[in-house]
Amino acid sequence: MKLDSRIPAGPLAEKWDRARFEYRLVNPANKRKYNVIMVGSGLAGAAGAASLAELGYNVKCFCFQDSPRRAHSIAAQGGINAAKNYQNDGDSIWRLFYDTVKGGDFRAREANVYRLAQLSVNIIDQCVAQGVPFAREYGGLLTNRSFGGAQVSRTFYARGQTGQQLLLGAYQALEKEIAKGQVQMFTRAEMMELIVVDGRARGIVVRNETTGNIEAHTADVVILATGGYGNVFYLSTNAKGCNVTATWRAHRKGAAFGNPCFTQIHPTCIPASGEHQSKLTLMSESLRNDGRVWVPKAKGDKRPPGEIPEGERDYYLERKYPSFGNLSPRDIASRAAKEVCDEGRGVGPSGLGVYLDFADAIARLGEDKIAERYGNLFEMYERITGENPYKVPMRIYPAVHYTMGGLWVDYNLMSTIPGLFVAGEANFSDHGANRLGASALMQGLADGYFILPYSVGNYLASVKPEKLGDDHPDVRAAVSAVRDRIATLLGTKGKRTVASFHRELGDLMWNYCGMARSRAGLEEALRRIPALREEFWRNVTVPGSGESVNVALEHAGRVVDFLELAELMCKDALHREESCGGHFRTEHQTPDGEAMRNDSEFAYVAGWEWKGDGAWELHTEPLHFENVQLSTRSYK
Amino acid sequence: MIARFWQSSVGKKIVMGVTGVIMVAFLVVHVGGNLQLFLGREVFNKYSAILHTSEEALWLVRIILIVSVVLHVIAAYQLTMRDRAARPIPYAKREPQASTLASRFMRVGGVIILAFIPIHILNFTTGDLHPEFARGDVYGNVIFAFRDWPLLSAFYIAAMVFVGLHVYHGAWAMLRTLGIAKPSPRPMERTLVTALAWFIAVGFMLLPLAVVSGLVR
Amino acid sequence: MKLRLHVWRQAGPSVAGAFETYDAPDVSPDMSFLEMLDVVNERLMEAGNEPIAFDHDCREGICGMCGLMINGLAHGPRAMTTVCQLHMREFADGEELWIEPWRATAFPVRRDLSVDRGALDRIIQAGGFVGVATGNAPEANSIPIGKEAIENAMDAAACIGCGACVAACPNASASLFTAAKITHLGLLPQGQPERYRRALRMVEQMDLEHFGGCSLFGECMEACPKGISIDTITRMNRDFLVASATAEQERQVRGD
């Protein structure tokens, strides 16, 4: 296996134009002869499926929710970046490109990131034309805010529901194509296997979650836009259904997995309240604009926050990072919170939390002003915790939020399996080792609206449209593999529930492959994960049958794949002997605790090839930086 | 196109709204006319006589009203059937949260009004149900009926409660069905419509009440 | 706290269902309602029984996947809150709760508390979009839109498609859902060219899906977790009326 990035030649700014010119075209009359499978209806999937259908391809689109509108993209709050420079503050495509490469700690491809910055501009046009109600000024023009520590205001937003509004735009475009019959939509359909014939991706096997039927769908090209795998940690800000199954099954069929250990941990989430906790809720980062983060100076100080005098509080972000203070980047703020909690200074019943205090801001600006800025967030916090953040400081703690890793793709978004394209959070992405706020939405839509329609066409122009019968041996084999897996899960009849395994796996990953990773910890995890997997197959209980709705079975199928992915993540984290972005190895830090990159040895994408149970081969794609200077981030 | 309009649930509702306006307008006029009873036999009978001066005009109004009632009732019936079919299994427990009593009594009230109308016409217009009916002496007819027939008075008063409720919800709903109402932070609130409903209900009730109490004789 | 739950159990769309009673001991007030059900399910599964099927995904009140009736209230007793965001501190120790699926002909029960809301997607298919293809878009700032209009459009666009309005409406009407989309697009310049055909078609689809009509009960607005106003229904009706009045034009556009 070779990881050939297929980056077009020429100057950075001309690469995408050149690629589009060099792409072969499919004759308009022939487009309807090609069948396209799109798995996923999030920003990437819905945008891609709609755009391909508009071009005239026959598209089948799949999602596991009951409607394409519910994909996890819906939950994004903050906004979407675009280099429009509407605020006249010096933004440009080049600056967005530069910020993204730097923010990703120099572990992303320059060419991809530049294209992303270029396309960001078209995304806003497209979304506005669809009726996405982005915030505006009184004059009627679009407004922006600065987000995630960016020095320019380039983030477009629709209240706190940007992801929802963007997804509804894409969803409506998709529904329009469904109405025309150009897209056939399959909801409540869980992809459980990829069909590869003669080395080409030719279809998928799905389980109909209502009837339990196992169905094969074949096509000329398969696209996965199935989102991220943060739920390997059990607790994350991801929706409960987010899973790795689609990409993992493709990985097992030959698609390399890129940088699996790159996960982003978001500093401002509501802490878990007990064993029963099922997911974590993100509180927008914007809260850090006015809130001050602190913990008591003394260990185990259990006094209510109001009784802790000013002198006994440690505003540790302001202390450690005087210039950025409470606005330090996500990874830094997260790690700092973990450190103080590890020291025993955490707050709240579990000791896993820090205060985000608005008392000063309220004193300075008044409660009304704060309510105007954060009213919705405060309300949400109150709903979940039962505490009033106007009176008591909020408690926050970091949580897994986004996975930069994913299936490796070339410049055209094709994986190492010909005919298998991967878009959105599911691919290893343009974010390197750390994603900047408001850029995942941008990437998903760039992939879906503006890259896939061309690059998939280019691929299709090179293959003849052909039907694949359900009785083809490779199709039959894939179907029976799924049947067998389900039968085994239902037949084990052990003692432990799927959720208990998932929770244990999550704890393990959080402790050993979370915010700070060490050789010893990762090795420990690598010992325990296979053992847990073994116990799972021996002792799991999945009640009910496969012939109807079975929520336990759905969960079990996903946990099976998380149990394998977890091992690869730890392996990747162990092999990457450096700290970069979201990946922090305790062995690789400066004396004052800052991440230390190792550009001479690790300026590459790690692409892992599946070699059978618990064995992988590492391939690397070196990263060349010709347009930006490698530098060390400093937020002191 | 008209068929398509009529087939649509919103189309039917619009028909109900339009016919409702016509009927409300009639009731307002009717109440106004009725209240002239308090000005004495002469005035009241004269008013009635004026109404009967042109048979053509009278029948025109009657036809409009009959068509309105028929369309209104058919639409109400069909919508009610559609609504019932849309929720075949009721909830084990459900308390209304926002809907007004009036809105929940639309159907019951409608049936009562439907029963009221023929009785009312047989009583005061044709006189078939009225033992002492005297054409031309509307004043006498009314006084006699309510004075000697407490049960009829009771029925009228009860029916007017439902007419009031029907108008209270109906007139407000009509403004929304016909797309006239302006957006409001509290769309369930209504003031003018409340006054209108009280005016119609109390206006009508005053007659039997006045007669029964002996205020008018 | 301790609760007694009467939960609707139904094995499939075509079999009869019934309430079953479960005791939920040691419920923490900090649990969300769905977490409480998770715990009940864990216990059921440990005993080898099938868990209660209910829909959920984001658990943040935005995806619209969750939804069930608690004592006859769609999404439970707290206003402006989806059931995934409802916390057990809203209930009293020892309370008895009746938990049922959304009930409507248009929403057949798949299993237990999970229903099929595909009808709502089909309403959107009928016209809940702006018919622009990718690549056709003009520069975003070439269409100024007043702040008022955009805020009002956003209010309507906040609908999460959960179906609580249908569940709460005594007529099982989808008017609030449909009207929210008609209002969102109808308030924006982008939505104008298709405004009237959109109203006609979406209303027609709503009827085809066997939803009830709107009697303006207002229950939907009370149940809606996003506070969508029945003012949107007024607007839908107005657009429908205008569309019907100008039907000739519409037919010409369609060419039939």
Ligand SMILES: Cc1cc2nc3c(=O)[nH]c(=O)nc-3n(C[C@H](O)[C@H](O)[C@H](O)COP(=O)(O)OP(=O)(O)OC[C@H]3O[C@@H](n4cnc5c(N)ncnc54)[C@H](O)[C@@H]3O)c2cc1C
């Ligand atoms: C709480 C939160 C807030 C965020 N805020 C922001 C923000 O402000 N700005 C920003 O840029 N980014 C934000 N992000 C990140 C961003 O939302 C996501 O990365 C992005 O939306 C992913 O889009 P996607 O299309 O790749 O996948 P998703 O939207 O996750 O869609 C995945 C699709 O795949 C389908 N699918 C998955 N598995 C299967 C399977 N096995 N079979 C069939 N179908 C399957 C699902 O049904 C779904 O339709 C946020 C993320 C979270 C969690």
Ligand code: HEM
């Ligand atoms: C004759 C017997 C009548 C019956 C059976 C009847 C029935 C109904 C019903 C069931 C509704 C509610 C329909 C719905 O929202 O689904 C309704 C609405 C209404 N009714 Fe009547 N009604 C009758 C007479 C009247 C009269 C006499 C008036 C005039 C005062 C009237 C005025 C209205 C109005 C204005 C509405 C509201 C329509 C809308 O929402 O647009 N109705 N009627």
Ligand code: HEM
């Ligand atoms: C206390 C209440 C009412 C009283 C005392 C009353 C009285 C009368 C009288 C005296 C007449 C005969 C008028 C005439 O022939 O000159 C009449 C006619 C009529 N009333 Fe009423 N009325 C009452 C309420 C109502 C209501 C609520 C309705 C409608 C729902 C109604 C509908 C009619 C109609 C349709 C006619 C017949 C008009 C015609 O065709 O000549 N009335 N009423």
Ligand code: SF4
């Ligand atoms: S209108 Fe409200 S209740 Fe109805 S689907 Fe939308 S969000 Fe849910």
Ligand code: F3S
């Ligand atoms: S409750 Fe139902 S009747 Fe209309 S106002 Fe709401 S849809």
Ligand code: FES
């Ligand atoms: S689970 Fe998404 S809204 Fe409740």
